[in-house]
Amino acid sequence: MAHNHSHGEKTVSFYVDQLFSVAACGLTAITAVMLVRGSALERVLVKDFSPWVLGGGILLAVLVFFRMVGIMLTVNATAEKDAEEETSQDRDHGHSHSHSHSHGEGEECQTDHGHSHAEHSHAADPAEDAGHADHDHGASIWRYVVLLLPFTLFCLDLPKKGFSREYMDKQLNNGQQLDPIERKKAVEGKPIQLQFNELSRAAIFPQSRDKFAGRKGILRGQYNKINDKEFALFKMDIKCCQADAVPIKARIICAEVIQNNWKMGEWVEVEGEIQFVQVKDKPNEWVPVLFLDKESQIKPTVPEN
Numbered sequence: 627m628a629h630n631h632s633h634g635e636k637t638v639s640f641y642v643d644q645l646f647s648v649a650a651c652g653l654t655a656i657t658a659v660m661l662v663r664g665s666a667l668e669r670v671l672v673k674d675f676s677p678w679v680l681g682g683g684i685l686l687a688v689l690v691f692f693r694m695v696g697i698m699l700t701v702n703a704t705a706e707k708d709a710e711e712e713t714s715q716d717r718d719h720g721h722s723h724s725h726s727h728s729h730g731e732g733e734e735c736q737t738d739h740g741h742s743h744a745e746h747s748h749a750a751d752p753a754e755d756a757g758h759a760d761h762d763h764g765a766s767i768w769r770y771v772v773l774l775l776p777f778t779l780f781c782l783d784l785p786k787k788g789f790s791r792e793y794m795d796k797q798l799n800n801g802q803q804l805d806p807i808e809r810k811k812a813v814e815g816k817p818i819q820l821q822f823n824e825l826s827r828a829a830i831f832p833q834s835r836d837k838f839a840g841r842k843g844i845l846r847g848q849y850n851k852i853n854d855k856e857f858a859l860f861k862m863d864i865k866c867c868q869a870d871a872v873p874i875k876a877r878i879i880c881a882e883v884i885q886n887n888w889k890m891g892e893w894v895e896v897e898g899e900i901q902f903v904q905v906k907d908k909p910n911e912w913v914p915v916l917f918l919d920k921e922s923q924i925k926p927t928v929p930e931n
Contacts, residue, residue, distance in 0.1 A: 637704065641701060643766055646766075646770060647770070648693050648694055650770055650773035651686060652690045653773075654683075654686060654774075654777060655684070655686040655690060656683070657776045657777045658683025659680060659683045661780065662676050662679055662680040662683070669785055670785065672864050802913070803905070803906040804904070805905070807879075807903050807915075809840075809899070810839040811840050812842075815841065817842035818841060818842070820844060820900075822860075823863075825900075829912040829914050838900045838902075838914075839901055839902055840901070841899070841900050842897065843899075843916060844895060844896070844897045845859055845916060846894070846895045846927050847859035847861045847875075848861060848862075848890075849889070849890065849891065850891070852877075855881075855882070855884060856878065857884070858875050858878070859876050859877075859916075860873045860875040861873070861874055861875075861930070876916060877915045877916075878896055878916050878924075879915055879916070879918070880920070880923075881917075882918075884921050885921060893929045893930070894924050894926055895925050897923050898916035898917050898918040899917045900916060901915045901916075903915050
């Protein structure tokens with residue numbers, strides 16, 4: 627019997643490819659867990675998605691574990707089968723028989739009716755079948771590149787935290803010109819706690835502007851300087867990820883020169899008089915403005931989630 631096994635190298639290549647793929651998936655699972663543990667995930671997604679990312683990482687880690695167990699069992703089974711085949715090769719399956727028999731009375735046939743067993747081969751294991759399949763090894767490289775991309779970005783600490791100054795100036799319209807300010811009469815009473823969405827909606831309708839104008843309000847947000855007496859207070863409104871982040875903002879005008887060198891994006895709380903000022907050359911657009919009498923009305927505060 628003749629054996630023609632060419633599956634050795636292909637089987638090894640198959641298992642190496644499987645191990646690299648599983649290892650890449652394992653690194654992706656680790657990356658998911660590390661993103662949730664730190665603050666890096668918040669640069670990409672809102673916190674509501676953290677449980678899903680963590681659950682996905684844990685599930686992927688479990689799948690990686692079971693796949694590794696499956697590969698190890700398959701390798702052991704293949705090794706045992708190869709050992710049995712090597713033992714069977716020692717047996718002589720090729721043999722012939724010479725028959726001497728009589729065709730008639732007193733006659734002996736000297737013809738050799740020899741016969742031999744045809745060559746045959748043993749079926750390969752599943753790994754061999756996979757190894758014999760035609761495939762492009764270049765595709766495996768690209769698969770590793772894609773699978774390792776999350777881990778690579780995590781190691782490089784990408785994307786970086788925060789927005790550039792140029793981006794924020796553009797989004798906040800820091801160069802936006804306002805019409806001459808006509809402050810409405812101040813309304814006595816306890817300051818109201820304001821929300822950005824509340825002010826933005828109030829700026830749209832005349833009735834809402836009249837309701838808030840002149841009252842004292844307290845607003846918390848991130849600082850973005852315009853000049854020595856003005857700055858924008860903003861908060862990024864993120865529904866899903868950073869790509870859809872939209873700043874909601876209010877203009878703050880202080881009667882005094884602001885001496886404190888607040889950093890861009892630093893969280894502050896202000897208490898001032900609410901007014902609404904029309905944007906220059908845009909009669910239907912109004913901007914909420916808080917007027918401060920002194921710089922001490924600007925105080926540092928803790929960031930909002």
